[in-house]
Amino acid sequence: MELTLAHPVIKAFMCGSLSGTCSTLLFQPLDLVKTRLQTLQSSTKPGSGRVGMVTVLLSVVRTEKLLGLWKGVSASFVRTIPGVGIYFSTYYSLKQHFFQDSSPGAVEAMLLGGGARAVAGVFMLPVTVIKARFECGRYGYRSVTGALRSVCQTEGPAALFSGLMATLLRDVPFSGIYVMFYSQSKAFLPEEIRMSPVAPLANFSCGILAGVLASLLTQPADVVKTQVQVNPQLRTAEAIRYIYMENGLQGFFRGAVPRSLRRTMMAAMAWTVYEKMMNHIGLKS
Numbered sequence: 462m463e464l465t466l467a468h469p470v471i472k473a474f475m476c477g478s479l480s481g482t483c484s485t486l487l488f489q490p491l492d493l494v495k496t497r498l499q500t501l502q503s504s505t506k507p508g509s510g511r512v513g514m515v516t517v518l519l520s521v522v523r524t525e526k527l528l529g530l531w532k533g534v535s536a537s538f539v540r541t542i543p544g545v546g547i548y549f550s551t552y553y554s555l556k557q558h559f560f561q562d563s564s565p566g567a568v569e570a571m572l573l574g575g576g577a578r579a580v581a582g583v584f585m586l587p588v589t590v591i592k593a594r595f596e597c598g599r600y601g602y603r604s605v606t607g608a609l610r611s612v613c614q615t616e617g618p619a620a621l622f623s624g625l626m627a628t629l630l631r632d633v634p635f636s637g638i639y640v641m642f643y644s645q646s647k648a649f650l651p652e653e654i655r656m657s658p659v660a661p662l663a664n665f666s667c668g669i670l671a672g673v674l675a676s677l678l679t680q681p682a683d684v685v686k687t688q689v690q691v692n693p694q695l696r697t698a699e700a701i702r703y704i705y706m707e708n709g710l711q712g713f714f715r716g717a718v719p720r721s722l723r724r725t726m727m728a729a730m731a732w733t734v735y736e737k738m739m740n741h742i743g744l745k746s
Contacts, residue, residue, distance in 0.1 A: 477549025480734035490530035491723035533595030552577035574640025587621035624689035631682035642671035668729025681713035
């Protein structure tokens, strides 16, 4: 079936999937570095240096070659292609149902973004768990399907939903805050810019601002989520205690720079491409 003949929700799904695929391929190295930073064992020895983003990046390239920076990209694709598609199609459906004849305000935009992310997050959590394990470097999985099978056989299917609460506490607020800031900042753009050829660039800039704010506010939940998913014996409360005992409050902001860069750039690109494609096929995004 051609895209022009498909249902609007299917069109939104396909536009979202394509936008997420492009952004994932470009920014996977940042996600890998973020995961490695968050799962490093802290050193309490006097004089031990603080491991930063550049150190981890160079270490990966040195030990796993340049392509090592894209380790886990297969899991990212398996999660992103349907995950971002589910997110945007859910967002489109909710917006059309509740705000077909009006524009959502700040609070409504936050609820739309959070609701869409909750649906996508629950559906795609098993792949998110496998993705985190691929990237941390502690597991010898050879493929996504092999990893799924191994987890089910050795830990039980419930392990594929480890970190559900931490994931929702991270992703739902992130998406809600992002959509709120993104939609409101776009609303302040002059009409001549919104209707000009530079509109995608202006939208991308609004996405950058929204992404930075949303990333910083939800960073602690991301650190907790990663710990729970790579250490299945930990529950959310135990992971919080572990992070604090190992690194103090600053431990909750480990990996903040690569995550902020990745989430900001990915979200900004995904929304820009999604809206451009939706407008191209004649649908209001």
